[in-house]
Amino acid sequence: MYEKTPQNIFGHSLVETGRMIKMYNLKVFALKEFDITPEQFVILSILDDNSNLHQMQLCKLLFKDRSNMARLIGVLEKKGLVKKVPGVDKRLVNKIQITPEGKKLKDIIVPVIKESRSKLLNNISDEELNSCIKVFAKIQENLRS
Numbered sequence: 362m363y364e365k366t367p368q369n370i371f372g373h374s375l376v377e378t379g380r381m382i383k384m385y386n387l388k389v390f391a392l393k394e395f396d397i398t399p400e401q402f403v404i405l406s407i408l409d410d411n412s413n414l415h416q417m418q419l420c421k422l423l424f425k426d427r428s429n430m431a432r433l434i435g436v437l438e439k440k441g442l443v444k445k446v447p448g449v450d451k452r453l454v455n456k457i458q459i460t461p462e463g464k465k466l467k468d469i470i471v472p473v474i475k476e477s478r479s480k481l482l483n484n485i486s487d488e489e490l491n492s493c494i495k496v497f498a499k500i501q502e503n504l505r506s
Contacts (some may be wrong), residue, residue: 362373389477401437405467408443410461415454442466
């Protein structure tokens with residue numbers, strides 16, 4: 362029989378919580394009739410903070426492979442929310458930039474995301490949240506070494 366120790370249920374709990382958050386955010390975006398997904402919103406948000414990233418930098422930041430990122434960027438580009446701009450050295454590396462339309466949509470969504478986070482973190486103290494963040498940092502450090 363599988364013993365329910367913290368070490369044994371940690372992975373399942375983490376994955377299940379991640380899935381629940383993803384499903385909740387998808388539902389919120391659908392109810393608000395945003396024409397993008399939460400994942401696409403994250404790209405807009407990153408591009409708004411870092412105006413001259415190329416596709417591979419986005420891949421590393423979001424832990425996505427090139428083909429998935431190309432698809433996501435393509436969808437956002439078709440919607441007029443991002444644009445590809447040739448790099449300074451005119452090589453094949455295009456910078457991805459958020460458009461004014463993308464920034465406007467991102468600014469509309471930010472309060473909804475803040476409200477969503479507030480619900481997700483309801484009844485969780487800053488102390489509990491900081492403990493969780495410290496545990497995640499330790500796990501990441503273990504995986505890096």
